Amino acid sequence: MPYCQKCGTEIREEMAFCPKCGAPLKAEQPPVEAAPAPAPQMAEKAEKREKREKEEKREKTEKHEKREFGVIGPLVGGLILVFLGLTSYLQVSGLLRTEVASALFFIIIGIIIVVGSIYAALMASRRHPRT
Amino acid sequence: MFPEERSSDIFQPIVGSWYESLENPEKSQRLVLLNLVKEYEKTRYGKNHHASEIKEVTDYRAKFPIMNYQRLHPYLAEIQKGDYANILPEPLACWVMTRGSTGPAKVLPATKTHLEQIFTCGARALVNYVLRKRDFKLLTGKILNLNFPSNVHTTVIGGQTVTYGYSSGTYARLNPMLDKVSLLPRQEEIDALGPGITKADWEKRFELVYQQAANENVTATMGVTPVILSFARYVKKKHGKSPKEFWNLRALFCTSVRKIQFKYARSLRRYFGQVPVVEIYSATEGVFAQQLDDLPYITPNYDKYFFEVETGQGTKMLHELKRGEWGKLIISSCMFPRYDIGDIIEAAGNNYFRVVGRHTMLTLLEHGLYRLFFRWFV
Numbered sequence: 001m002p003y004c005q006k007c008g009t010e011i012r013e014e015m016a017f018c019p020k021c022g023a024p025l026k027a028e029q030p031p032v033e034a035a036p037a038p039a040p041q042m043a044e045k046a047e048k049r050e051k052r053e054k055e056e057k058r059e060k061t062e063k064h065e066k067r068e069f070g071v072i073g074p075l076v077g078g079l080i081l082v083f084l085g086l087t088s089y090l091q092v093s094g095l096l097r098t099e100v101a102s103a104l105f106f107i108i109i110g111i112i113i114v115v116g117s118i119y120a121a122l123m124a125s126r127r128h129p130r131t
Numbered sequence: 132m133f134p135e136e137r138s139s140d141i142f143q144p145i146v147g148s149w150y151e152s153l154e155n156p157e158k159s160q161r162l163v164l165l166n167l168v169k170e171y172e173k174t175r176y177g178k179n180h181h182a183s184e185i186k187e188v189t190d191y192r193a194k195f196p197i198m199n200y201q202r203l204h205p206y207l208a209e210i211q212k213g214d215y216a217n218i219l220p221e222p223l224a225c226w227v228m229t230r231g232s233t234g235p236a237k238v239l240p241a242t243k244t245h246l247e248q249i250f251t252c253g254a255r256a257l258v259n260y261v262l263r264k265r266d267f268k269l270l271t272g273k274i275l276n277l278n279f280p281s282n283v284h285t286t287v288i289g290g291q292t293v294t295y296g297y298s299s300g301t302y303a304r305l306n307p308m309l310d311k312v313s314l315l316p317r318q319e320e321i322d323a324l325g326p327g328i329t330k331a332d333w334e335k336r337f338e339l340v341y342q343q344a345a346n347e348n349v350t351a352t353m354g355v356t357p358v359i360l361s362f363a364r365y366v367k368k369k370h371g372k373s374p375k376e377f378w379n380l381r382a383l384f385c386t387s388v389r390k391i392q393f394k395y396a397r398s399l400r401r402y403f404g405q406v407p408v409v410e411i412y413s414a415t416e417g418v419f420a421q422q423l424d425d426l427p428y429i430t431p432n433y434d435k436y437f438f439e440v441e442t443g444q445g446t447k448m449l450h451e452l453k454r455g456e457w458g459k460l461i462i463s464s465c466m467f468p469r470y471d472i473g474d475i476i477e478a479a480g481n482n483y484f485r486v487v488g489r490h491t492m493l494t495l496l497e498h499g500l501y502r503l504f505f506r507w508f509v
């Protein structure tokens with residue numbers, strides 16, 4: 001039974017309920033009880049994976065922060081805050097859907113960072129002109 | 132309805148132990164953990180993780196892994212087959228579901244103790260508000276019920292067909308505390324309009340609320356925050372006037388989403404007038420915290436749930452966080468040990484906290500930059 005009968009969403013075997021619409025999915029396979037040990041093991045494995053992911057994430061954030069820590073740090077932060085305020089205002093007033101907002105968010109953040117670093121590079125080369 | 136002089140008798144069971152726990156969160160949390168562990172001992176999951184050997188918070192952290200909704204799925208499948216004791220300390224009372232506007236649907240079991248806690252904690256924001264402001268008039272009027280329907284799907288458990296639906300509506304329908312106040316409309320009337328959540332379905336519901344309430348003395352709203360807001364917009368659009376022109380509301384009790392004070396409060400006041408917005412931090416998994424006073428923060432229900440936070444410097448107890456510290460909230464309840472609710476929480480000092488948002492890259496980035504930005508100026 002790989003699909004929900006109510007809404008057609010693809011489902012995984014161990015699921016008890018459809019992740020899209022919440023409809024119950026009758027489990028026809030034999031109970032998992034037969035093997036009581038795997039569940040905690042699986043949980044541990046998943047935990048390890050999560051730990052690794054988290055570490056990677058932290059590294060990324062650190063790198064990210066270091067890059068931002070120039071003169072343009074506050075500037076970029078400010079621009080992002082202004083933009084965040086704007087998007088959440090638009091979201092609340094129903095003019096912008098959440099998915100659109102987050103996509104837009106990443107695009108604009110990207111642009112801000114790119115423009116910011118180009119600007120910083122320009123300023124730096126002006127301060128230390130190559131002879 | 133509630134004679135003022137008898138108020139403490141009626142309200143004490145609802146807010147008494149909460150107020151006490153705020154005096155000494157550490158003591159209260161220790162007590163809650165020891166009681167919870169005793170319950171977990173009854174489940175196979177708890178036995179597999181040696182719940183009986185736990186004496187201290189550190190033991191608990193060492194023996195129980197953090198779980199989340201995804202990892203709960205195999206256990207839910209077994210509960211559905213009638214085997215609750217695999218993970219639940221007591222029998223299943225009902226199923227409840229949730230669907231965020233963006234997130235996927237979640238279906239979760241509810242036990243008797245869980246429901247009792249939801250009812251007590253769900254009434255706390257209202258009772259605390261009435262007691263603190265001595266605003267007993269709030270209880271003499273009608274309270275608008277703006278929740279989701281509680282009858283959506285059916286499932287078969289142990290040969291019996293069971294109906295379940297959205298948690299907000301289910302909790303509103305079952306809550307005996309809300310019988311004492313006049314909810315308008317009653318949850319059964321909302322359910323009678325069917326389970327749909329399309330725009331047309333909501334408009335049907337909103338029209339029902341409006342028709343019933345138009346000529347009544349409405350003193351408050353209680354329900355899912357975006358629903359309250361959509362209702363206000365509907366009334367303005369269809370009937371040409373803002374709710375503030377129909378009713379003299381005394382407070383808005385808002386549940387189920389993050390950033391109520393920072394994102395929704397202003398829009399709500401535009402339609403409902405300059406009324407206090409009272410935040411309740413709730414999810415299908417429980418009612419975890421609510422606003423204590425006029426400050427735009429929430430204060431945890433230390434007496435019912437056990438709170439931990441995964442911060443950049445390791446796992447800490449929620450009450451240990453200093454102002455400005457933040458991380459991923461992990462909640463142990465009467466149903467699940469160490470459940471990752473998926474939210475980021477930040478301490479504001481004392482017993483005040485703020486839920487920053489869902490635990491996503493977007494929120495982390497946003498919050499990281501927010502803190503980065505403010506470190507330069509504050």
Ligand SMILES: [Zn+2]
Pocket residue numbers: 004005006007008009018019020021022023
């Ligand atoms: Zn489905």
